[in-house]
Amino acid sequence: MHKLCITIFPYSLENFEAVKKTIRIKDIAEEAGVSTGTVDRVIHGRGNVSQKKKERILNVMKKLGYERNIVASTLAYNKTIRIAVLLPDPATDPYWNEPLNGIQDGIQAVQHFGVKMTPYLFDIFSEADFSNQANQALMDHPDALLIAPLFLKESKLVLEKAEQLNIPNVMINTNLHNESTLSYIGPDSYQSGLLAGRLLHFGLQKGEAALLLNLSKGSTNAHHLLEKEEGFRDYFRTKPNSQIKIIKYDFEHFSNTQKLALFLDNLLHLQPDIRGIFITNSRSYHVVEALPTTTAEQLIIVGFDLIEQNIQFLGQNKINFLINQNSFQQGYLGVMTLFDHFILRKKILLNQFLPLDIIVKENHMYHQHNTRNTPFLHT
Amino acid sequence: MHKLCITIFPYSLENFEAVKKTIRIKDIAEEAGVSTGTVDRVIHGRGNVSQKKKERILNVMKKLGYERNIVASTLAYNKTIRIAVLLPDPATDPYWNEPLNGIQDGIQAVQHFGVKMTPYLFDIFSEADFSNQANQALMDHPDALLIAPLFLKESKLVLEKAEQLNIPNVMINTNLHNESTLSYIGPDSYQSGLLAGRLLHFGLQKGEAALLLNLSKGSTNAHHLLEKEEGFRDYFRTKPNSQIKIIKYDFEHFSNTQKLALFLDNLLHLQPDIRGIFITNSRSYHVVEALPTTTAEQLIIVGFDLIEQNIQFLGQNKINFLINQNSFQQGYLGVMTLFDHFILRKKILLNQFLPLDIIVKENHMYHQHNTRNTPFLHT
DNA sequence: CAAAAAACTGTGTGCGCACACAGTTTTTTA
DNA sequence: TAAAAAACTGTGTGCGCACACAGTTTTTTG
Numbered sequence A, B: 001m002h003k004l005c006i007t008i009f010p011y012s013l014e015n016f017e018a019v020k021k022t023i024r025i026k027d028i029a030e031e032a033g034v035s036t037g038t039v040d041r042v043i044h045g046r047g048n049v050s051q052k053k054k055e056r057i058l059n060v061m062k063k064l065g066y067e068r069n070i071v072a073s074t075l076a077y078n079k080t081i082r083i084a085v086l087l088p089d090p091a092t093d094p095y096w097n098e099p100l101n102g103i104q105d106g107i108q109a110v111q112h113f114g115v116k117m118t119p120y121l122f123d124i125f126s127e128a129d130f131s132n133q134a135n136q137a138l139m140d141h142p143d144a145l146l147i148a149p150l151f152l153k154e155s156k157l158v159l160e161k162a163e164q165l166n167i168p169n170v171m172i173n174t175n176l177h178n179e180s181t182l183s184y185i186g187p188d189s190y191q192s193g194l195l196a197g198r199l200l201h202f203g204l205q206k207g208e209a210a211l212l213l214n215l216s217k218g219s220t221n222a223h224h225l226l227e228k229e230e231g232f233r234d235y236f237r238t239k240p241n242s243q244i245k246i247i248k249y250d251f252e253h254f255s256n257t258q259k260l261a262l263f264l265d266n267l268l269h270l271q272p273d274i275r276g277i278f279i280t281n282s283r284s285y286h287v288v289e290a291l292p293t294t295t296a297e298q299l300i301i302v303g304f305d306l307i308e309q310n311i312q313f314l315g316q317n318k319i320n321f322l323i324n325q326n327s328f329q330q331g332y333l334g335v336m337t338l339f340d341h342f343i344l345r346k347k348i349l350l351n352q353f354l355p356l357d358i359i360v361k362e363n364h365m366y367h368q369h370n371t372r373n374t375p376f377l378h379t
Numbered sequence C: 001c002a003a004a005a006a007a008c009t010g011t012g013t014g015c016g017c018a019c020a021c022a023g024t025t026t027t028t029t030a
Numbered sequence D: 001t002a003a004a005a006a007a008c009t010g011t012g013t014g015c016g017c018a019c020a021c022a023g024t025t026t027t028t029t030g
Helices: A025-032 A036-043 A051-064 A070-077 A094-113 A127-139 A152-164 A189-201 A223-237 A257-270 A284-290 A293-298 A308-315 A327-342 B025-032 B036-043 B051-064 B070-077 B094-113 B127-139 B152-164 B189-201 B223-237 B257-270 B284-290 B293-298 B308-315 B327-342
Strands: A081-088 A115-122 A144-147 A169-172 A181-186 A209-215 A245-251 A274-279 A300-304 A321-324 A351-353 A357-359 B081-088 B115-122 B144-147 B169-172 B181-186 B209-215 B245-251 B274-279 B300-304 B321-324 B351-353 B357-359
Touching: A025 A036, A025 A051, A036 A051, A070 B070, A070 B094, A081 A094, A081 A127, A081 A327, A094 A115, A094 A327, A094 B070, A115 A127, A115 A327, A127 A152, A144 A152, A144 A327, A169 A327, A181 A327, A189 A223, A189 A274, A189 A300, A189 A321, A209 A223, A209 A284, A223 A245, A245 A257, A257 A284, A274 A284, A284 A300, A284 A308, A308 A321, A357 B357, B025 B036, B025 B051, B036 B051, B081 B094, B081 B127, B081 B327, B094 B115, B094 B327, B115 B127, B115 B327, B127 B152, B144 B152, B144 B327, B169 B327, B181 B327, B189 B223, B189 B274, B189 B300, B189 B321, B209 B223, B209 B284, B223 B245, B245 B257, B257 B284, B274 B284, B284 B300, B284 B308, B308 B321
Parallel strands: A081 A115, A081 A144, A144 A169, A169 A181, A181 A351, A209 A245, A209 A274, A274 A300, A300 A321, B081 B115, B081 B144, B144 B169, B169 B181, B181 B351, B209 B245, B209 B274, B274 B300, B300 B321
Antiparallel strands: A321 A357, B321 B357
């Protein structure tokens, strides 16, 4: 098989014609003077092979550079990998459309390798529904769990049960590693806070203040919000001469525009030096909706995620920056990670931090419905 | 096969158990009362099938929702797709490391589907070498050409020859569509100019000037540089009250730091209101190297691409913004596009514009050696 | 209207691998 | 030392498809 060096250039310039033919199990068997069955046993570690032959076979495999033919292997294997997807229902929070789309794309990409999935969607505001759906999922005995463990307590329970059933999991969005977690896929929250600090800072003068606003309800797993806050504060800590004051608030009733408007109006009058707002999740559009147009335009507003409402306000210059956490990718990579694990049998990275994209009016169009932006195989 | 609706939620909640079994050619044949050979002939349009049976088969296929099993198909097909890669040698311009790495990753991803490639690297400053390598490539009769058509005249010649030989091409970096071009993959140059305008504007005050600097040698296909300039100018045109003056220069001897330093020193003295520099390609590091440290820190500098030298200066706050044209992706998608065409036999988009990522100190780490960031299959 | 040509159709083999099962050799046991 | 058990090894089949080739029916030709 035509091999390239990893980073050394120039590439060797073998002709196509010179490309060696693929090494099959049969070739190994012949070279080692055994049957294909024995080679197969060695490859799959099924035992029942004498030490002598095993070593001989392994040597030949190395010498000839054997690589399993995934295509043939998949065809012969003839089995199905079933993934249970446990995510919030996008109907209860539009943010989750993107991860689901990513998952769908991923499944489509690897469906012919026998990877299937079933979604179990829960109300993002209901711990009970989460547990319900989780139990449902486990009862169907999937091969793996793709989960956003939003509720700390309930998630830990579910993950324990899954571990007992020997069902590995991949986490997206929120990190909550346990023993059978193959990988966490999501943003590095601390770093995204740092980045938000820098972006907000572009529009602030010395002595002005920045508002850090958490729009979330009590029970949600708020760990990553705290990390964002830490990063945000650290940004300004490392720039002591920036003299920016940070004011932090949590606000629960974000879906009630009137209440939010009242809250913000009060706050901005009390603290007239607030010139920028950092909303720590995807709900910045609620803030803009609750602000008078001119106020929104004058403030620097930094938020997260390319959901439709946010993008609209970005176009109107009411939101200045959006940090894209690549939620589509989270879903896509979640599926691909399981593919890597089950089909390609690759070692999986325990943490897969996704890029943080800075989105302004001029480049948002490339990041929507961002299909076809995530590799595959890598044997 | 388990099918999901494209965007409508909630997903249907079929159990794993309810998932229908895959439809094989054999199933179609039985249902239509013909042999598998006849079905095969219809699927591949090989003719020699009576109209009556053909229609019956097509109907059954539609009814049962037949989808070709790519895995089995690939195995049986047992052929090789050979891609000739015609790019500048990274030894002559480090920018090209990334596309090549992307190509390499792509090849690795689909090698088991029989996709192979041979690189033909040319000196980026030599039209003759380009033509040489191109001829070499064509002489090897590849199945497709993956090409960066940097030299206008020579490229057109090569592409004509390729067309005569019935070799389709995919272009990256530079757009030069001809009849047998499957797709252009690269940035939307105009849009990247617009974006550069906005980024530079963050640091400029009214009445100040911006320098637009082309660091390239004469014969290179400069079309996309002009488009960038157009976008850049248009950004400030749409903000008439920004009152930013744009000064444009071309400079050829960029690799000679002394000459460049002299040129810049002169210019900045003559035009003291220059507060920002926009370098229209990946060579912004040359500018920083040629500037005194304090000058570099005071100026707003916007450039392109995450090559090592640029990133270093980004970390030192000497370059303020880099626009990432996703050159890695260009290579990766180039391979994937050919895979889609030859193996999956999909319709290919004529233009695949890549996202423009805004890179600052705080998020550059996610964009280096950006493997695994591009989907696959999508049947 | 028979023979030749053309149009059509079915069967069989191989792609590389996974796994079941039968067959063989070696070791253990009584 | 023979029989039973354990350890080891080879062969054969099927995964779903592509394609060659042989076989059959229909149409054309002289």
